[in-house]
Amino acid sequence: MNGGGAQRSKGANGWLLSTPALILLLFAASGPLIIVALYSFLEKGDYSGVRWVFSTEAWFRILFERDIFDGTVSFADANLRIFWRSAKLSLATTAITFLLGLPTAWFIATRAPKARAIWLFLITIPFWTNLLIRTFAIMEVIRNQGILNTFLIKIGLIDQPIQILFTDTAVLIGMAYVYLPLMVLPLFAAIDRFDFKLIEAGYDLYASRLKTLVRVILPIIRPGIVAGSILVFVPSLGAYVTPRVLGGGKNMMIGNFIELQFGQGQNWPLGAAMSMVLLIIVLGALLIFTRASSREGPHD
Amino acid sequence: MTRRPFDVTSLPGFTTVAIITFILLYAPIVTLVIYSFNGSGSVNIWGGFSTQWYAIAAKNEAIQGAAVRSFIIAFWASLISTAVATLAALGTTRRGRFRGQTLIYVMINQPLMVPEIVTAVALLIFFSTIRIATGYTGLGYLIAAHSAFCVPFAYLPIRARLEGMDMSMEIAAADLYATPWQTFRYVTLPLLMPGVLAGAMLAFVISLDDVIITEFVKSAGQDTLPTYMLGQLRRALTPEVNAISTVLLGLTVVILTAFFLITRKRG
Amino acid sequence: MKKLLIGSSILAMGAMGAQAEGTLNLYNWGNYTNPELIEKFTAETGIAVTITDYDSNTTALAKVEAGGHGFDLVVPSANYVPVFVEKGLLAPLDHSRLSNFGNIASEWVDVAWDSGRAHTIPWQWGTTGVAVNKSVYAGDVNTSDIFLDPPTELQGLVNVVPEMNDVMALAIFNVGGEACTEDLEVLRKVRDKLMAAKPSWISMDYGTTDKLSSNDLKATVNWNGSTMRARLNNPDVVYGYPREGYPLWMDSVGLLADATNVDEAYKFLDFIMVPENAALISNFARYANGIKGSEEFMDSVMQTAPEIVIPAEFASAGKFLPTCPQSAVDLYTAIWTDLVK
Secondary structure, eight states: OOOSSOOOOHHHHHHHHHHHHHHHHIIIIIHHHHHHHHHTTEEEOSSSSEEEEEOOHHHHHHHEEEOTTTOOEEEOHHHHHHHHHHHHHHHHHHHHHHHHHHHHHHHHHTSOHHHHHHHHHHHHHHHHSOHHHHHHHHHHHHSTTSHHHHHHHHTTSOSSOOOOTTSHHHHHHHHHHHHHHHHHHHHHHHHHTOOTHHHHHHHHHHOSHHHHIIIIIHHHTHHHHHHHHHHHHHHHHTOOHHHHHHHTTTSOOHHHHHHHHTTTTOOHHHHHHHHHHHHHHHHHHHHHHHHHHHSSOOOO | OOOOOOOTTOOTTHHHHHHHHHHHHHHHHHHHHHHTTBSSSSSSSOOOBOOHHHHHHHHOHHHHHHHHHHHHHHHHHHHHHHHHHHHHHHHHSSSOOOTTHHHHHHHHHHHHHSOHHHHHHHHHHHHHHHHHHHOOOSTHHHHHHHHHHHHHHHHHHHHHHHHHSOTHHHHHHHHTTOOHHHHIIIIIHHHHHHHHHHHHHHHHHHHHHOOHHHHHHOOTTOOOHHHHHHHHHHSOOOHHHHHHHHHHHHHHHHHHHHHHHHHHSOO | OHHHHHHHHHHHHHHHHHHHTOEEEEEEETTOSOHHHHHHHHHHHOOEEEEEEESSHHHHHHHHHHSOOOOSEEOOBGGGHHHHHHTTOBOOOOGGGOGGGGGBOGGGTSBTTBGGGSSEEEEEEEEEEEEEETTTOOSOOSSTHHHHSOOGGGTTTEEOOSOHHHHHHHHHHHTTOOTTOOOHHHHHHHHHHHHHHGGGEEEOOSOHHHHHHTTSOSEEEEEHHHHHHHHHHOTTEEEEOOTTOEEEEEEEEEEBTTOSOHHHHHHHHHHTTSHHHHHHHHHHHOOBOSBTTOGGGSOTHHHHOTTTSOOGGGGGGEEEOOOOOHHHHHHHHHHHHHHHO
């Protein structure tokens, strides 16, 4: 496509124009990551910082621990518990947001165009609302004197408030609430492009709505499902604010564990190593998810 | 045999679940807003309608400082990130593939893929070193950090807009002997403007909302609204937090409405 | 667009310009500084004060030692002051710049951990014990078993504040050890008891005052002043003095060695030694302070409060925490990090 001007080499120009972005990101995003990787191989300083001595102690401490008193090496149960809790809660969050998000996205996509714009707007507002505000809002609902407990007491179902706050359940509820819009939007985008004549065909073939749903609809909107799952799973795995506020400091997830090492835990290399682990898990999950979406889907 | 009218689009129970989901999504937020008008000092015992907490929040100097700081950072971050993202979008769209393009994509979208806590920790370490070396402790670090993670949010709408633009106008301009710079300034940029504005607004909102990275990177007295609220959440909870939240919420709604209106106008 | 640019640059410069009039960056415990005190200080001196908070001595030390923090004043507990001093983090105080220095109560002037007050000025002092909501548990609260071996009514409801020193001290006293002990047998018992108790805790959170007031917490390790504030909001809250032994502590304000607003810092230090201002500090957080003559300005409710006036039967169980040698601290940190995960 020669637009009259001299044909430039697209590559050079593309790089040139992208340079400011690359410099900014290198300085304030990617570059520092390299430093984190570096720090994970250093020795920890007394109360903070590092000593510039090579050591793999940090990586060792992720999976193993030495008993303080007799020096025996064993699996770091506490760390494994944190990994397990993070994985468990993130997967559960993804599942819940999917179960609630699919009908919601379907509903929005099947409204008349004018109404659809309004519903879309309504789902976008929580999406852009500050994470902290949403976490706080949920905290107000589930705390001992919050709406949920007050309501249950009023209708006589229970007579003492149920302790929800500061449990794993609270963190799960909080994360599902916070990340729900992130699941709905990609699902909506996928359903929006959906050709509803295919459903008619599906009903002709299967005659039951459930079968049609599973055999026809879900496979076609798979890219949307995958995108939504990524958008929910990845941030929830590295969540920090929600577990901190709703978990009361006892139900740690990976993000909280990392933060601890830079504060009371006084072990920067361990925090750095754990960050690397989190990064690797996240990139791994991304790879798996994107492979899953590009594998044999129906061809248009 | 005639078929019953069959709504192809309805699936059993979906509408019910959808409506319930919307209610579940909004109930906590609505409650939060209602309780910001709570006359009593407690966060969950209703004591009559009152706007006292808005007055208290407005007079609170810590909040004033935090609000100003949030806006300054968001302003600069959205400016820088949008400028940088526009250039990058121009460089990577409508050109066909070139070598290293994937690397550029990965770098630009990196903030979306890397968990915030990891970036926050990385910046903490990196900026601490610089702080000790240069002694500079101003807002520069926060602005740099925010600009960086706003880039992908500014980039995506601009790129989407750019891809949707057909090149006929630009080709016509070139045929009329306009230089590439003139074509850009008088044809491309105005056509691109809705995308640029959309990107800037998204970047602004994202920057205003950031909690984790700001919490780790800030130094003494550099609270933003979200970090101030985080401190209050963990220490001393009063409806003041509800008031601030409601104001932020209102602001988000306003910006979003503007965003929707702009992106629905065809250029 | 241009106007916007110029307008905001002015705004940005304005924000920086405010600094020129005098700023002070205070790094203190959370929910521990009376906003009225700060208002009064700013009104009298024109200096703008920022407060950043922390939830434990270790957090504060870690942040200060990391450098580049930008703070001017920090408020460590007594047993941490020598640590700060030894690491060169606190600047020696020039007493000639502190005209109110004579106001410090005599028992708090020459303390073992800061002789002659070379580095710090008293802020507040108090005790660490337990706070219990008596409508949930009406039994004996004067024991550290509340959190180390909770009674059935409190199972799964106890909070433990994330302050390593106080919690470790309470645990060590509970098993019969001495403060700063490095006896491995004792510490092993401490570690095992803490780990065994942890499943019956609900959280390890700092913000206890509000949560006790709102019934979100039914029991917690807590400081006396915070408990008093909670009790004033929620009469069901009682404070317990663990008879096995409980820490006495004092927090003092120190000038950081790399502080940039030194003049403003001295003004503040002098300001808080005025009896009325010290009373402002006490009235807010409900702890006693170390300044002579402040009692007449304090709220009367503090003269008789059970959290402030230690009952005679428990007086001897209170032990002022000494500074432990690094080897002991390392052991405690190791136990603590295992505990908090």
